[in-house]
Amino acid sequence: MTDASNVSGKSGPSGLETARYVSPRVVAVYGVLTALTAAVTMTVAIPFPPTRGFFNLGDSIVFFSAFVFGWRAGAICGGIGSAAADVLLGYVFFSPITLISKGTEGLVAGLASKALKSRPLALAFGVVAGGACMVTGYFLGEWVLFGLGPALAEVPVNIVQVTVGGTVASVISYPVSNLLKRTSHGTAQL
Amino acid sequence: MTGFVDLYTEGNTFLHQMDPRVKILAVIFLSALALIIGNLYYLLVLLAAILLLLAFGRATLSKTFFALKLVLRVMVLIVILWPFFNPTGSPVLFHYGIIKITEPGIIHGITVAVRIACLASVWYILMFTTTQRDLVRALVKMGLRFDFGLTLSIALRFLPTFGAMVESIEDAQRARGMEFDKGSLLKRSRNYVAVLVPTIVSALRTADMLSLALQSRAYGARKDRTYLRDLRMRPTDYAALALFALTIALPAFAKYVLQVHI
Numbered sequence: 001m002t003d004a005s006n007v008s009g010k011s012g013p014s015g016l017e018t019a020r021y022v023s024p025r026v027v028a029v030y031g032v033l034t035a036l037t038a039a040v041t042m043t044v045a046i047p048f049p050p051t052r053g054f055f056n057l058g059d060s061i062v063f064f065s066a067f068v069f070g071w072r073a074g075a076i077c078g079g080i081g082s083a084a085a086d087v088l089l090g091y092v093f094f095s096p097i098t099l100i101s102k103g104t105e106g107l108v109a110g111l112a113s114k115a116l117k118s119r120p121l122a123l124a125f126g127v128v129a130g131g132a133c134m135v136t137g138y139f140l141g142e143w144v145l146f147g148l149g150p151a152l153a154e155v156p157v158n159i160v161q162v163t164v165g166g167t168v169a170s171v172i173s174y175p176v177s178n179l180l181k182r183t184s185h186g187t188a189q190l
Numbered sequence: 191m192t193g194f195v196d197l198y199t200e201g202n203t204f205l206h207q208m209d210p211r212v213k214i215l216a217v218i219f220l221s222a223l224a225l226i227i228g229n230l231y232y233l234l235v236l237l238a239a240i241l242l243l244l245a246f247g248r249a250t251l252s253k254t255f256f257a258l259k260l261v262l263r264v265m266v267l268i269v270i271l272w273p274f275f276n277p278t279g280s281p282v283l284f285h286y287g288i289i290k291i292t293e294p295g296i297i298h299g300i301t302v303a304v305r306i307a308c309l310a311s312v313w314y315i316l317m318f319t320t321t322q323r324d325l326v327r328a329l330v331k332m333g334l335r336f337d338f339g340l341t342l343s344i345a346l347r348f349l350p351t352f353g354a355m356v357e358s359i360e361d362a363q364r365a366r367g368m369e370f371d372k373g374s375l376l377k378r379s380r381n382y383v384a385v386l387v388p389t390i391v392s393a394l395r396t397a398d399m400l401s402l403a404l405q406s407r408a409y410g411a412r413k414d415r416t417y418l419r420d421l422r423m424r425p426t427d428y429a430a431l432a433l434f435a436l437t438i439a440l441p442a443f444a445k446y447v448l449q450v451h452i
Contacts, residue, residue: 018410018411018412018413019336019410019411019412019413019415020410020413021335021336021337021409021410022337022338022341024401024404024405024409024410025397025401027337027340027341027344027401027404027409028344028397028398028400028401028404029394029397029401030341031340031341031342031343031344031345031348031397031400032344032345032348032393032394032396032397032400033393033397034341034342034344034345035344035345035346035347035348035349035351035352035393036348036352036389036390036393038345038349039348039349039350039352039353039355039356040352040356040386040389042349042353043353043356043357044356044382044385044386046375046378046379046382055375055379057379057382057386060382060386061386061390064390080342080345081345084345084346084349087313087317088196088197088349089257089260090197090256090257090258090259090260090261090310090313090314090317091260091261091310092310092313092314092316092317093221093306093309093310093312093313145306145309146264146267146268146302146306147268147271147272147275147276147299147302148275148276149267149268149271149272149274149275150264150267150268150271153267153271160375164375164376164379167376167379167380168379168380168382168383168386171380171383172383172386172387172390175387176387176390176391179391180391180394
């Protein structure tokens, strides 16, 4: 797994200067993961009877990107994808908070899941560390924007949502990455 | 797909014709204005001005309502909860144990709610009158790297596709007897594993194809990119930019230099 600073083409054959862009594979995978995060955030809503609210499973894709494609994908796709969902749902003023909260969630989850040897422990550590960042980020952001009361009211909701998303992501990330190794032409090895 | 994926409304008003870069800056200026104003009445005037601009942009009522629906819930929450957490000021209306409600607390709560309404609705001026393609183009013109802009366009292009894919896979699993709305929260979210795995796998296969397509079209072959449609500022765009800059500069000057209370 090489990183996103991988550039395509150094010097052209005919003396033309080639652009030092991120490789096409990274552009494609990051674009698709970003779209997937936004799409799952916007479509998959699990009704939650006690509060008559909805949970979205967007966090599961954020954690999935971080676990399978590394912290950079987690940060970029999680942050931008979730912020894009906010923008498209009409929550534009809220999207910077989402960008930072979910971005750090993906970043920290990706880093933490590499810190431990045993796989189940590493995933659990990633979910807890990333989830803590997300809940704290939203709390601080909402405190500034909405005041202390509404910010406190959101904390338990966010904790349940991040737990559900993290559980789903830990369940799917291992089989999916195995499946990708077997079937695709190396997307999993980005 | 639940809701509108693209808030853009077709039209030919002056807001549609304005350069997207000017619109982005104008919206940022107006948001900053909403943040520095502390007086409820001035904020209401600002909200009215924003709604007037939205009306000029031919925003349809149904889309405006759809977009504001989520924000209204937050506003109600703020108006109700703010007085409990910020019981400051002198006319105490209600006092029982640790619960204390004051008149300035209530007014401040309403002010914050109206400010949130301003911050939310000002962005609709941009979102309702600018295509997603123009938005990305403006961001690239404003200094975003081309490859990042391309990634963003790919994400926006595939968003509705994946949304539809999630829904059709949900239907396919339902046809096989999966019950998504039964059982405990954990059981329900576990059911969604059966939706997310096929979605992710087929999305990543799409990414494989996409990277081949990018390579075959000489992505990144030369440094000096040319654009089919270039953004160009017109004199009216400069005039609009100056106008919006004044709307933030004058109140900011009054508040921080002249120390006028606004």
